[in-house]
Amino acid sequence: MSIQSKLPQVGTTIFTTMSALAQEHQAVNLSQGFPDFKVAEALIKEIDQAMQSGMNQYAPMAGLISLREQISIKTEQLYQYAPHPETEITITAGATEALFDAITTIAHPKDEIIVVEPAYDSYIPAILLSKATPISISLKKDFSVDWEAIKKAINPQTKAIIFNTPHNPTGRIWRKEDMQQLEKVVAENPHLWLISDEVYEHIIFDNETHESVLKYPTLREKSFVISSFGKTYHATGWKIGYCIAPVALTQEFRKVHQFVTFSAHTPTQVALAAYLKNPNHYLELPTFYQERRDYCRTLLSQTPFELLPCEGTYFQTISYAHLSQENDVEYAKRLTREIGVATIPISVFYAHKTDHKVLRVCFAKQNQTLETATERLMKKSHLLAVQ
Ligand code: PMP
Ligand code: GLN
Numbered sequence: 187m188s189i190q191s192k193l194p195q196v197g198t199t200i201f202t203t204m205s206a207l208a209q210e211h212q213a214v215n216l217s218q219g220f221p222d223f224k225v226a227e228a229l230i231k232e233i234d235q236a237m238q239s240g241m242n243q244y245a246p247m248a249g250l251i252s253l254r255e256q257i258s259i260k261t262e263q264l265y266q267y268a269p270h271p272e273t274e275i276t277i278t279a280g281a282t283e284a285l286f287d288a289i290t291t292i293a294h295p296k297d298e299i300i301v302v303e304p305a306y307d308s309y310i311p312a313i314l315l316s317k318a319t320p321i322s323i324s325l326k327k328d329f330s331v332d333w334e335a336i337k338k339a340i341n342p343q344t345k346a347i348i349f350n351t352p353h354n355p356t357g358r359i360w361r362k363e364d365m366q367q368l369e370k371v372v373a374e375n376p377h378l379w380l381i382s383d384e385v386y387e388h389i390i391f392d393n394e395t396h397e398s399v400l401k402y403p404t405l406r407e408k409s410f411v412i413s414s415f416g417k418t419y420h421a422t423g424w425k426i427g428y429c430i431a432p433v434a435l436t437q438e439f440r441k442v443h444q445f446v447t448f449s450a451h452t453p454t455q456v457a458l459a460a461y462l463k464n465p466n467h468y469l470e471l472p473t474f475y476q477e478r479r480d481y482c483r484t485l486l487s488q489t490p491f492e493l494l495p496c497e498g499t500y501f502q503t504i505s506y507a508h509l510s511q512e513n514d515v516e517y518a519k520r521l522t523r524e525i526g527v528a529t530i531p532i533s534v535f536y537a538h539k540t541d542h543k544v545l546r547v548c549f550a551k552q553n554q555t556l557e558t559a560t561e562r563l564m565k566k567s568h569l570l571a572v573q
Contacts, residue, residue: 208528221550232457249277256462265400280425281414288410293318297345304535322537329356350383352498390498482549485560500550507543
């Protein structure tokens, strides 16, 4: 007897594939996006204390109220808007759960959902599980937003647009002009919802500020805004995220959330609620990561790759289009096997596997890790130009 797949087109994610290949070949793993920096001792102590003091049972379904209050305060300080902790903020098991819940909340069969691509890999499977239709709209060649293509794709069946800024995998950001375009789109199409993936909200460079949809009243009343503590506190394994959405959307969102996980890890929520009171860590994150980005670019500029712009996130994209015509997945795998450096090929984030001959490098790594990767790339640079 064979099981009928609900996701026949889905295999193992590229992150699992590349991390496993990296391990097999003892490659420096710059593929899957996770930091190798230590979590702050004080934050770990808070979790320990929470556990020792007995905070080990289910958290409230919507999340610990003290954490939701802190998120509201942080949101007001950063985006001049205070979502109501009781009715507009929900804590989830990572942004991945929040994305799944938001998509499941709104997607009905026959709905079309616009996905701005290259897109984070969890969006489309969630849309398909709701039997809705993903409509992938590509960023332009320079990875800026193609507003004309988005406008053209909208029709009465279009239920929502999903987008992400700062953007994984390209490292580009949306600016004020993009948000103004989005305001126009929403004004002309009042039937649209928005799902704004802002997990890299604190990792943005060169004195740019993050354009959260929460700053824009006409956008936030239509939006599920999703973030995660994994990126902010160097703790991707903790899987605590959240969703900010207006009351009516949050009510429906929680109906899904309560049957996906019911609630997220209690001691971590207790710890984050205490730790968030001090904004220093997330306010210093742009400087911290800009130093990492600059060092990564300095190192990689010694290799034959072309470095593309990196405005946010902890990902640097590099082009090898002038070096080889090899398919990017094969190229990335070969570099892992033959040079010992694992990266992520960008084509996997496109519905039709568009291959720009671009790889994504995660620079949330100690200097030594980046140096070893660069040394290996330079030592075997003759292998980068193999056709
Ligand atoms: N969205 C994007 C764009 C991401 O890069 C990630 C994880 N790297 C997520 C969502 C998922 O976040 P989490 O680990 O909190 O589930
Ligand atoms: N979001 C991480 C990345 O982009 C990986 C998350 C995962 O492994 N699912 O690399």
